[in-house]
Amino acid sequence: xxxxxxxxxxxxxxxxxxxxxxxxxxxxxxxxxxxxxxxxxxxxxxxxxxxxxxxxxxxxxxxxxxxxxxxxxxxxxxxxxxxxxxxxxxxxxxxxxxxxxxxxxxxxxxxxxxxxxxxxxxxxxxx
Numbered sequence: 001x002x003x004x005x006x007x008x009x010x011x012x013x014x015x016x017x018x019x020x021x022x023x024x025x026x027x028x029x030x031x032x033x034x035x036x037x038x039x040x041x042x043x044x045x046x047x048x049x050x051x052x053x054x055x056x057x058x059x060x061x062x063x064x065x066x067x068x069x070x071x072x073x074x075x076x077x078x079x080x081x082x083x084x085x086x087x088x089x090x091x092x093x094x095x096x097x098x099x100x101x102x103x104x105x106x107x108x109x110x111x112x113x114x115x116x117x118x119x120x121x122x123x124x125x126x127x
Contacts, residue, residue, distance in 0.1 A: 004059040016067040023091045032099040
């Protein structure tokens with residue numbers, strides 16, 4: 001099984017579409033061992049590209065933090081499962097959690113603003 005994790009400085013990147021590097025990790029789910037981790041530079045971000053690109057690399061699971069709703073749908077179309085990762089966790093921690101069967105729900109899709117330069121997440125107003 002191959003898992004893709006968007007990373008920045010060796011930790012889970014906060015927004016999937018803005019990442020510049022992916023950890024691609026081959027794991028043996030039976031022995032729960034990480035076999036072949038490698039890091040790849042992400043291609044230039046274009047809407048819909050990452051799901052296809054990762055599928056071409058044999059990825060079956062993506063562990064992400066912030067990810068757009070459209071991207072979640074595109075991953076599903078490509079047969080790739082998306083699971084939520086603990087923000088700022090290391091690749092090893094994320095893979096261990098996944099292999100240990102710890103609950104990792106699908107991440108909530110964030111709103112993606114097609115206009116403007118950046119993608120921002122805002123904290124909800126106080127309760």
